[in-house]
Amino acid sequence: CRPGFFKASPQSEACSKCPPHSYTLEEASTSCHCEESYYRKDNDPPTMACTRPPSAPRNAISNVNETSVFLEWIPPADTGGRKDVSYNIVCKKCRSDSSLCEECGSHVRYLPQVAALKNTSVMVVDLLAHTNYTFEIEAVNGVSALSPTPRQFVSVNVTTNQAAPSPISVVKKGKPAKNSISLSWHEPDRPNGIILEYEIKYFEKEDQETSYTIIKSKDTEVIADGLKPASAYIFQIRARTAAGYGGFSRRFEFETSPISVAASNDQSQVPIIAVSVTVGVILLAVVVGFLLSGRRGSPSPIYIITGLDIPNNTYYFDLISRRRCGYSKAKQDPEEEKMHFHNGHIKLPGVRTYIDPHTYEDPNQAVHEFAKEIDASCITIERVIGAEKGEFGEVCSGRLKLHGKREFPVAIKTLKAGYTEKQRRDFLGEASIMGQFDHPNIIHLEGVVTKSKPVMIVTEYMENGSLDTFLKKNDGQFTMIQLVGMLRGIASGMRHLSDMGYVHRDLAARNILVNSNLVCKVSDFGLSRVLEDDPEAAYTTRGGKIPIRWTAPEAIAFRKFTSASDVWSYGIVMWEVMSYGERPYWEMTNQDVIKAVEEGYRLPSPMDCPAALYQLMLDCWQKDRNSRPKFEEIVSMLDKLIRNPSSLKTLVNASNRVSNLLVEHSTVGTNHYRSVGEWLEAIKMGRYTETFMESGYTSMEAVTQITIEDLRLVGVTLAGHQKKIMNSIQEIRVQLVNGTVPV
Structure with a gap:
């Protein structure tokens, strides 16, 4: 050769x-x-x-969920001429006050794996809370090891959110006794903040958790007393930080010491009588104590317990009272709010964690209990960014400089001069509510200014403003994972509110704020203002104003507001997000919306919406509120979708959409339109009649063949108008397939 x-x-x-x-x-x-x-x-x-090594991956994005991060990227522009491209992940933990970084360590997990990834996404879990991380996503192929050139990677910088502590793994039994068990344990491997307290749950093994007792402890040790001799008990422990409770530990089984038969037989009726007297004294002391500790404006709980069979059982009372000047931010499991009675063990329900400020006779007391007073000299107002609802004043951006801390950006709501006492009370009422929540997906209250004018509410600054406006400005610009990540954040915030016993009543995209990292946070807790001044609200037959398009049927008809009605509203928010800020039910009147929903109609799937998400919307819109999912279940479902992005690739197909989708009511009844102009007028798009005709779309049969690209050629350039027209065309196609409308 x-x-x-x-x-x-x-x-x-x-x-x-x-x-x-x-x-x-x-x-x-x-x-x-x-x-x-x-x-x-x-x-x-x-x-x-x-061949040669590939170039770096492109357009890497991140989605932070407490202490987990989902990373997604696009393959390299240059694969080096090979098909065996894979990806490696390098995780570095960085100090906030310097550029020093170190390897993340072996405790961090990667799903499905950290090296030789074939997919262009990975979930990183078990990170530390409130920590800066840098992830390097490296592309390699079969010849990368032969090349002396530097690694080809793209970097993503993230900061993890607040998170609950990890489960406790080690619990030890101390010296045994016949009626008690002493326990000690190690702090969680990942506390994710300062441990505020521990909760110890225990029950007799024979009971199989039909009855259990809860003990709270500030320390890593406790004594569970009042137990039966020679009996096995199951213990579980969990820790709480400002972010809430972590998961319970695995079950630990310990036994009390035995007691001799003779000693048992020697027992007489004297101790029984003593127990009876003691219980009576305790109950009397409890009632008197609660009466003496109560204060005006904050009702004191009194428990009266009857029907106790003293001779046959021993009773233990765990009395959980609220502190005089404070509140608990801990999550409360719904089953722990019930009274448990079995085999002589009673657990009294704890006071729910959300405290209604209206129970205070003096509103100022509520504000100062739940919100920190800030000196006005610490605040610098920079510019006006909007008007506060209810004409209370302006919303500004600015800076807050607290003693011993760095200056940071804040949002400032002001109460304009000439306010009435009721306006001041309503204005500060939102701070009294907001100050009780501490969660990464709920807007954080920095404090209030009440001792000087103007009166102010100071919150964290959300760079991207309200979610509905943000989505309209960025129509079509986000990946499906990013949209689901936004929905997951909103659901997580609502789960926290639900756990605390708070019902929002005005959940909508306009009341969700977005920061620079696309983290969505629930806001707007000033319901009295919303009901009176929100342009989306309408009078109901029972009086008062509520946002009809976002409100569950039972809340409209009977004013039954619950977490289940918030779930209905969340379904509407899902629809808003997936349609990039489209107005629910478009130009239908509020009365038409009420009538259509009562008849069983539901909003149609937005364009390009994954079937799994639309099904979740329909689940949220169940007529029976007990059939709707809980926020805990919604968060869990969205987590599964994020971990398995392929499940989002199945889109709602126009040919198999459910038949009861809501279509806008035209003046001719059904979608049997006699002309293209009549159809466009019916969907409030009559402005395009002439351009449709000039482009050759002179019959409804021709209209049914239109694509999104055809609309652009016709001159329909606004994304909202494109979606509205295409949604209507899809409905006509469905009816054609079902044979319900002739063309």
Whole structure:
């Protein structure tokens, strides 16, 4: 073979030209040499082109969920000429006050794996809370190891959110006794903040958790007393930080010491009488104590317990009272709010964690109990960013400089001059509510200014403003995972509110704020203002104003507001997010919306909406409120979708959409339109009639063949108008398939 050609073996009949990026300068070559910066693996055939390492991955994005991060990226623009591209993840933990970073360590987990990833996404879990991380996503192929060039990667910087502590793994039993068990344990491996307290749950093994007792402890040890001798008990412990409770530990089984039969037989009725007297004294002391500790405006709970069979049982009372000047931000499991009575064990319900500010006779007391007073000199107002609802004043951005802390950006709501006392009370009422919540997906209250004018509420600053406006400005600009991440954040915030016993009543995209990291936070807790001044509200037959398009049927008809009605509203928010801020029910009147929903109609699926998300919307819109999912279940479902992005690829198909989708009511009843102009007028798009006709769409049959690209050519350039027209066309196609409307 002459130079530039080669023959791999003597048995080859003809000489072959050197493959791309290779050469030979000699005659009778059996292979070709790779050009500079190009390589060939040992097992690559000589007929294969020489290749090089890939370029870096592109457009990496992150979605932070408490202490988990979902990373997604686009493959490299240049694969180096090979198909065996894979990805490696390098995790670095960085200090906030310097550029120093260190390896994350072995406790961090990667799903499905950290190296040799074939997919362009990975979930990183078990990170630390409130920590800065840098993730390097490196692209490699079969010849990357042969190249001396630097690693090709793209970096993503994230800061994890507040999170609950990890479960406790080690619990030890101390010296046993016949009526008590002493326990000690280690702090969780990942406390994710300062441990505020521990909760110890225990029950007799024979009871199988039909009855259990709860003990609270500030320390990592406790004594559970009042137990039966020679009996086995099951213990579980969990820790609480400002973010709420972590998960319970696994079950630990410990036994009390035995007691002799003789000692047991010697027992007489004297101790029984003593127990009876003691219980009576305790109950009397409890009632008197609660009466004495109560204060005006904050009712004191009194528990009267009757029907106790003293001679046959021993009773233990765990009395959980609220502190005089404070409140608990801990999550409360719904089953722990019930009274448990079984085998002589009673657990009294704890006071729910949300405290209604209206129970205070003096509103100022509520404000100062739940909100920190800020000196006005610490605040610098920079610019006006909006008007506060209810004409209370302006919303501004500015800076807050607290003693010993760095200056940071804040949002400031002001109460304009000339306010009435009721306006001041309503204005500060939102701070009294907001100050009780501490969650990464709920707007954080920094404090209030009440001792000087103007009166102010100071909150964290959300750079991207309200969710509905933000989505309209960025129509079509986000990946499906980013949209689901936004929905997950909103659901997580609502789960926290639900756990605390708070019903929002005005959940809508306009009341969700978005920061620079696309973290969505529930806001707007000033319901009295919303009911009176929100343009979306309408009078109901029972009086008062509520936002009809977002409100559950039972709340409209009977004013039954519950977490289940908030779930209905969440379904509408899901629809708003997936349609990039489209107005629910479009131009239908509020009365038409009420009538249509009562008749069983529901909003149609937004364009390009995953079937799993639309099904979740329909679940949220169940007429029976008890059939709707809980926020805990919604968060769990969205987590599964984020972990398995392929489940979001199945979109709602126009040919198999459910038949009871809501379509806008036209003036001719059903969607049997006699002309294109009549159809466009019915959906409030009559402005495009002339351009449709000029473009050749003169019949409804031609209209049913229109695509989104055709609309652009016609001149329908506004994304909202495109979606509205395409939704209507899809409904007509469905009816054509079902044979319910002729063209």
